[in-house]
Amino acid sequence: MIWWAVLGAGLGCYLLKLAGLSVPPAVLAHPVVSRVADLVPVALLAALVTVQVLAAPEGGALALDARVAALAFAVGLLWLRAPFLVVVFGSAAFAALLRLL
Structure with a gap:
């Protein structure tokens, strides 16, 4: 059962990467899209750090x-x-x- 989840996640990642590569260059040249693309990795990293810092080791409440x-x-x-x-x-x-x- 777990292998289906791994294969499904791999396929989803591949399709997400393919969707990103298929965006027309005119859309990527727009200043708002460029600014958002620059800030999304920072926001994701901040969210991951926050979850890792505040998550209790055994789950549940904040630590x-x-x-x-x-x-x-x-x-x-x-x-x-x-x-x-x-x-x-x-x-x-x-x-x-x-x-x-």
């Missing part, structure tokens, strides 16, 4: 633990315009330090 504090620390580093690797490793170290305490 407020070291991950939330590490995310706030990462936002602070980004606000200070720190390099990406400094943000990633700094927030990971901050979360590890909080969990150690």
Whole structure:
């Protein structure tokens, strides 16, 4: 049963990619479409980060633990315009330090 779901998801991804490739260039040249296409990956990444930070490990309610504090620390580093690797490793170290305490 699970293989049908995997094959169906693979076919759906292929068809979605094919639909994106079949959009006429005139539509893609429109400024609004271009701006939305630039912002959609950022919104999806922000949604994934939010779900991973706030989701409880056993499911159910929201979890407020070291991950939330590490995310706030990462936002602070980004606000200070720190390099990406400094943000990633700094927030990971901050979360590890909080969990150690």
